[in-house]
Amino acid sequence: MTPDFVWLTLACAALTFATRAGGYLVLSRIPNIPPRVEAALDAVPAAVMTALVAPAFFSGTWREAFAMALCALLCLRFGLSGAVAAAMVALVASRHLV
Amino acid sequence: MRFWNDPDVRAGFTVGLPLLGAVCPVAMVFGALSVQLGLTVADTVLMSAIVYAGASQMVAIDLWGQNVPAWSILLAVFAVNFRHLLYSAALTPIIQTQRWFTKAFVFFFLVDPQFAFTEQRAQEGHPFKLRWYAALASVFFFGWTIATLIGAMFGSLIKNPEALGLDMLLPLYFLALVMGFRARPRWALVVTVAGVVSVLIALGPELGILPAWLGPPWHVTIGGLAGVFAAALVPPHRPGSAAGNKAARNSGDRNGNAPPLDGAAAPQLRP
Incomplete structure (x- = not known):
């Protein structure tokens, strides 16, 4: 083990747990959540997941962009697993064939 | 044996297992990089097991390798993990009635896909069950730590994850989950807004329109x-529409598909 790194790891672990508990600890102390805050929280999954993946649409080649567009379109009609699987097949095929 | 036959446990495993294809290669790359930087296998696996936050672990060992002072490593870790504050705040109505032990358990294992699937599960109308959450968490946690160990011991075994498309599996999953939330107001x-701002911040420095300290x-x-x-910022709902809001959250079929009421939910936007 590398002692300095273990200390750093412990600090990172504490900090990470604090961020994962912090939002709840703050919010659970507010008795009546204002409508705007409720709207903001309702938007968290879509907002953060979008922020995570959006650059991938522009930073790759047309293949990645096509697979993402296909996945989003298929989600309008099919379930999550089916849409992801079809987009993966399209991506791998385009990388090997085109 | 009853544990394995529990529908909640099975649902947790079923939803998590396909993602191992994306989680394990990332963990193996982390393990391999960490050992290349001179850290031991034990250091590396310890970090995956107790920090358990992929992106911030990458940032931390990268900066460690550059001999950056510890406080600035921690600042970078906080910046990467900031989104978790939003996750735990958003889960408040779902877990509020749970015991403190359950809540602590939820927070420790709250990685990105775990959060998204938990929100999706609640949206489908299932009440929160610790055993569902634990089944899903065990898939990601053991996948992450064991793959870290393998990567640290044997280097990156998967030489070319791009050939299998594994580099895009997680982004495609997240994208599909975003689509699954589309019935929400x-x-x-x-x-x-999130997409445009994210792309600007991520690619801005490269394009020379933003300073270099921004970017990923x-x-x-x-x-x-x-x-x-x-x-x-959009005007809040008129009083009493919170119930309608909840109904929109709880609708949708088992696959996370929105019901065909996008249009029906829209009037809530303009009270």
Whole structure:
């Protein structure tokens, strides 16, 4: 083990747990959540997941962009697993064939 | 044996297992990089097991390798993990009635896909069950730590994850989950704002339109916050429409597909 790194790891672990508990600890102390805050929280999954993946649409080649567009379109009609699987097949095929 | 036959446990495993294909290669790359930087296998696996936050672990060992002071490593870790504050705040109504032990358990294992699937599960109308959450968490946690160990011991075994498309499996999953939330009010606005801001922050420095200290990983925090603020800035619902809001959250079929009421939910936007 590398002692300095273990200390750093412990600090990172504490900090990470604090961020994962912090939002709840703050919010659970507010008795009546204002409508705007409720709207903001309702938007968290879509907002953060979008922020995570959006650059991938522009930073790759047309293949990645096509697979993402296909996945989003298929989600309008099919379930999550089916849409992801079809987009993966399209991506791998385009990388090997085109 | 009853544990394995429990429908909640099975649902947790079923939803998590396909993602191992994306989680394990990342963990193996982390393990291999960490050992290349001179850290031991034990250091590396310890970090995966107790920090358990992929992106911030990458940032931490990268900066460690550059001999950056510890406080600035911690600042970078906080910047990357900031989104978790939003996750735990958003889960408040779902877990509020649970015991403190359950809550602590939830927080420790609250990685990105775990959060998204938990929100999706609640949206489908299932009450929160610790055993569902634990089944899903065990898939990600053991997948992550064991793959870290393998990567640290044997280097990156998967030499070319691009050939199998594994580099895009997680982004495609997250994208599909975003689509699954589309029945929620203000969804289009939130996704547009978060997406545009995220892309600007991520690619801006490269294009020379933003200073170099921006760029990844800031796009996640700033883009996510922009989307959340956009939702808060639109005029709130008229009093009493909170029930309608809840109904929209709880609708949708088992696959996370929205019911065909996007149009029906829209009137809530303009009271």
